[in-house]
Amino acid sequence: QVHLVESGGGLVQAGGSLRLSCAASGRTFTSNPMGWFRQAPGKEREFVAAINWSGGPTYYKDSVKGRFTISRDNAKNTVYLQMNSLKPEDTAVYYCAAKGKTGWSPPPNLSRQTEYDYWGQGTQVTVSS
Secondary structure, three states, X not given: OOEEEEEOOEEEEOOOOEEEEEEEEOOXXXXXXXXXXXXXXXXXXXXXXXXXXXXXXXXXXXXHOOOEEEEEEOOOOEXXXXXXXXXXXXXXXXXXXXXXXXXXXXXXXXXXXXXXXXXXXXXEEEEEO
């Protein structure tokens, strides 16, 4: 059974940093696209960042470009989201996701929740002003 477990969330002041981790178990995702999404209170879940494969192309929501960095360590079957210069509007539950099928996905597809087959339970990130 596949599990994605996020960690690293918490409370941070505006301008601070957090590093989220998503550890996968049950299968490897070495060649599978993986992504991060978030859902703020009262809002729909939205795309944040995605990576096609280790060291490969990365994609970001416009509002996080230059502040967030997605990366992965295939040896650990883990994907990360380094978040710097955090803003109160970054407050949300952050979810990681993995596509079940291996191989490259076109960038527009990576921002769609339907592209992914596996989801974590989420980790809360709260940014105070």
